[in-house]
Structures are given as structure tokens and as C-alpha cells.
Amino acid sequence: MKGRTIVLDHINGREAAAHMVDGHLDDLLIASDAPAPGTIYRAVADRPVKGQGGMFLKTPDGNAFLRQIKGMAPGDELLVQVTGFAEDGKAIPVAHRVLFKSRYVIVTPNAPGINVSRSIRDDDRREELLAVVHDTVEKIPHGIILRSSCSIADDEDIAEDLHSMLTLAEQVLSDDGSGPETLFEGDAPHLLAWRDWVEPAEIVTKEGGFEDHGVLDAVETLENPRFDLIGGAYAYVEPTRALVAVDVNTGNDTSMTAGTKANFALAKALPRALRLRGLGGQIVLDLAPMPKKDRRGFETALKAALRADSIETVFVGWTPLGHVELQRKRARLPLSELLG
Template identity: 25%
Template sequence: MKRIVVRYESGASSVALMEDGRLAEFFVEQPAEGERAGNIYKGKVVNVLPGMQAAFVDIGLRKNAFLYIDDLLPVHLEKKPKVKPSITELVREGQEILVQVRKEPLGTKGARVTTHFTLPGRWLVLLPHADYVAVSRKIESEPERARLKQIGMQIKPPEDGIIIRTVAENECQESLQKDMAILSDIWASLVRRADVAEAPALLYRDLGMIPRLVRDLFSDSVEELIIDDGRSADEIGAQICAMAPELQDRVKVYEGPEPVLSHYGIEEQLERAYKRKIWLENGAYLVIDPTEALTVIDVNTGKYTGTVDLEQTVFETNMEAAEEIARLLRLRDMGGMVIVDFIDMAEEKHRRLVTDKLETCMKKDRTKVQVVGWTKLGLVEITRKKVRPALDELLTETCSCCGGTGRAPIKHRPGHA
């Protein structure tokens, strides 16, 4: 059973996706900030760096955005040059250019931008100038993939591309055509505004967090959407009525005496998921240490002693750990490189089953994630696309005492006054 729980607050609104009673995804939006990933700007090139094959673009934010040459070259493989030209052949200082934010500003770094535009809709994603049709890999039925691809070829604009989303599985051609018409109108309107706008200028903003997540998450597999604010429930209900009227009765207003996140056990689960030591159901535990470059996860047997032999005990621990790691990567929205130190296993088939378990559990993740495999040192490498700051950066702050190390200095050392 899937349930979406929405909390509206003046300080920060949040959305929780629950699967069979367990917290699977959690999102927070600060009204003063808002997400910029997906926004399209008319910017001005302020600096071109041939040595880095990159340029910096002023899009009106505090820091200039970073544009790499791969995000300038044509997205279609057939149109890409065999040898990359110098970026000075593609852009120049002072040039005005349309770009889309693909990665939020993080720390001291500005936003990462691209000229490979994507406009998401309910069933489709429009890719201006891409000229191809792709079907979500999560749709596994080959006949259905072929049907959707054929529809996509019929409805896509000339020279543009589309991605058919997972939720479009078994959807009729009429629904996909309506979505295509809406997205095409949005792009045409954006281009018209770009012709007269003075850089830097925001030309397109994706939906706010809550309407966007309703669009992306709410489907027939979600049994109910709980909102703790009546007025907002009406707005979301109107969105769903236009998007999927048959699901409108699944929107419900929460009116209980305690906060909605407490009522559904979300706060408790969230607090447990963000501890450094995470206990597994069998008594084993994980230790998670985020660093600036990567995240390290250590697996330990803890209280679990098994019943057969050491190899079986270790294997069972690693299998349960693999499932929990996949859930935590998604829930904590950890991005970049992840290194997992599973407990050493003697049998190769057990190592293969552990990575298979990771890959299977990670299919639920909407963010691109890849299990790279085992290193020579017996560690598992994972990469997960990083688009925005991890959730812990929004929910926690660096300790003023330990400076983020997790260890406080000793105030009175032996032999010192």
C-alpha cells in the first residue's frame, strides 16, 4: 500500500511517500528558497575557460552557473562531432543563451546548467531539439514498450524528442497527445518570451514541490493522499481532477488532534533513519558516514549470530543490509559516490546475490542510480545522481562544538592544567 502524506506549514512544507507503512521518500521545501532544478533562464556568458572546456553563465543567481561543453553539444548521438571542439568555438563572452538548471547550487558551487532542455508532464517529458523517442526502462513489457514508442513517434513534434514516463504504461494515445500539446505550448511560449527578455531572466519555472510531487508520484498505485490543510487539499484536488479525475476521491483532509507526520509515525521513522548507526531487524547494524567527497557505509553483524555457520550468517546480514541501504539512499536522498563495506564473504555466488539484491531494490528509486560493482578490496561502489542538497543538509546543521566531525574536543587532557 502506498500513501502520500502532505504537511503544510508557514516555515517549511513537506511530502512523505510511504510504502507498506514504511517511509520511502521525504521532501522538504523552504518557501524562501524553492528549488531551482528544472528552471529555464535566459543567461549571459560572463567567462569562457578553454582549459576547463566550460563557461560561466549569469542567470541572476548569487553565483554564476557552470556550463560544461558536453551540455552544449547536440544531445542526439548522430549529430555529435567525433572530436570535441574547443568551447570557444561554441560560445563567447557576452553571448546570451538559454540554459536549464540541472543541478542545484551546492555549498560554494553555483548551479550546473545545460542546453539539453527537459519539460516534464504527466505522461511525457518533452526534449526540445533532441529528435528521438525513449520509453522508461521501468516499463518491462516489450509489447507495451513497442506500443508506446510507436505512439511517441506519431505525436512528437518534428526535430524534438520525448521520453514516455513509467506512469504512461497502458495509457491511451489520447491522453499522451493531450500531454504533448500542453508541453509544446509551454515551450513555444517560452521561446517567444526569450526573444524579448533581457538577460538574465527566468523564463520557465517547474511546478512547486507539492504540485510537482503530486504529478510525479500520484498514480493508481497510491491508495490515499492525506493533506493537513483544507484549502490546499482543494487546490491539489483540482490538479488531480484535471490530471486523473478517477483518482480525485483518494484525496483526504487530515483533521486529527496531533500533527499529521506524528500520527502516521513519519517523524519517528525520519529520526531513526538519520542516526549514524542504523539497526536492522535481525540485530545487525549499519554505520553511515557522509564526507564531502563520498558516503561510506559499514555493515556489521552486531547482535545477529545466525543459526547455520559463519558464511551463512554473514550472507544473511549482507542481504538484509543491501535492502536497507537501497531504502536509505532513496529516503535520505544521498547523491554522488557511495562505498559500502559489506562483511567479507567467501563464496562468489553470495557476492553476486548481494549486488543483485541491491539492484533489484534500487529499481524503486526515481533518481538514476548504478551499482558499479565490487572493488579489489571487497567494497561495493554505487553512484547516485545528485540534483539537490541531501535531505540532511535541510533538516540538520553542523554542530558548533565538533564542527561536523562527530567528536568533541577533550576539554581537560591529562597532564594539562
């Protein structure tokens, strides 16, 4: 099946959304019991963590951890936003800077200015989008980012989205309550799919859509740590408590360039493999043998693939043993936990 399909259904009673590209599973969102990224709390400072420059906070969902706490004292109240999922036994990661993100716009309190996504290069369209903002809001109280999805969107839809996000921001920021409280819950999978999967696609909402479109079969294959690479090579991705290990193998290819080809194939496939399995944190790549002169090209290919991914991943560097280290944001829970 050619083209893009977004399937909205449930897995094991959990709301879920699947993004299929040419019949293959490209992305998968599954609801969890943990606070979703984007959730906004009124939190209460509890106790500082010496040596880490952070503070534990009290929230309705348990302890949260905030870095960069200059000027904060126990008992202070502040707005914070969940930035990712916590490791087992650790506090919820939060940030003091809150954002209100939707399909077309991002409202950024305390960061004034109107910015248009750099991926929109048409000057006439950029001017049209700025006009939409000024026609919609007389006095702009917060910063606004117009997302890349605005490039082909209807101006009325953008204006409606902008008004909705500004209204939400005002409601949250004007809160005058006290004590730990959830002021806004992060988006569930169906809404998150609408927000972030903006390219034209067929939308399937009927019950049983996952089975009809092969999503369940694709999810079942993700339980196997092995995944095939182009050219007959393959890799294993296996999470441990400390890190995620990725092992690359050349398969039946015994040519002089087998290792290089397998590693470049991994560079292209790795973001999807990690994204679908919900893996983050420290990633260590045990690559197939290849000449040192090919390292720079591999690094370039891997960085390009990571930039195109929706989850932030930093290329840390090479180890003395020739391994590659990455640091990936814990934007999702591991698939194994959600299906367990």
C-alpha cells in the same frame, strides 16, 4: 496500514510530500531555498574553466557550471536547465539540453521522434498511445516520450498533459529576451509528487497529515545514522565533506554466512536509506566480511536495487581494500540541511 498513501503537508514551514508504503516512509520531498532541478534559465556565458572543458555561466541565482562548451564564448546567451543541487560553495550544475517533464509525457526539444516507455509492453496499448499523440498534435515540433504512467491513464488526461507541455515548451523556447533570467521554475514537492508518484494511492491533503500518518516520527528516526537491516544486522550511513560512508555490521549473528547475509540485506535497503536522507555524490560501502566468491552476487543484487531507485546511481567498482564505490546524482539536498 497496508497500501500506498501520499501525504501533502509542510515541515518547518516548508512544503513537503511523503510517500508511505504499508505504513513505512518510502520517499520524502521537501522544498529548499536552492533552485529546484528542472529550473530553466536564460544564462550568459561568463568564463571558461581550463582543463575541465566547462564554462561558468551567469544566472539570476548565481554562478552555474556547464560542461561540454564547444563553440561557446564569453557573452553568449543560451538556455540551460538545472540538473541537481550544488555542493556547498560550488556553482549550480546545469545542462544545455532542456526537457519538459510532466506526469504522462516528456517533451524533448531538438530530439525528434515519438517514444513509448519500454515498460509498456502491450502492443495494442502502445499503438493507442501513438494515436493519442497524432490525434492531439497535427504537426509535432519536438520529440515526445510517453512515460510508463500512460499504461493505465485516461487518454484524455494524456492528451491534456501533452498539450500543456508542448505549450510550455513553445513559450520557453520562443523567448527573445536578453540577460540572465529564470524562464521556468522546477516543480515544488506537491507537484513533483503528482508527477512522479503515479501508482494508485490514497491522497491526504489536510493540515496535520504528517503527524496523523507517522511521517514526523519517521523523519525523526532519519536523524540517527543507524538503520536496521533484515536478520538483525544494521548499518550506519554518515556523510562527510568528501563522501558518504556506509558501514555494515552483522549484529548478533555469528554464523559463517553472517557477513554475506548482512551485505545482501544492505543491497536491498541502501537506495531507500540514501533517498530519504537526500544523500548523493561519492558513496563508499565498508561491507561486512564475506568470501570473494559472493561479491558477484552482491554486486548483482545492489545494481538491481539501484536500477529500481528514482535517483541515478552508478556502480563504480571495488577498491583494493574490498570497499564498494558508488557515484550518486545529487538530486536532493541533505535532509539535515533542510531540517536544520
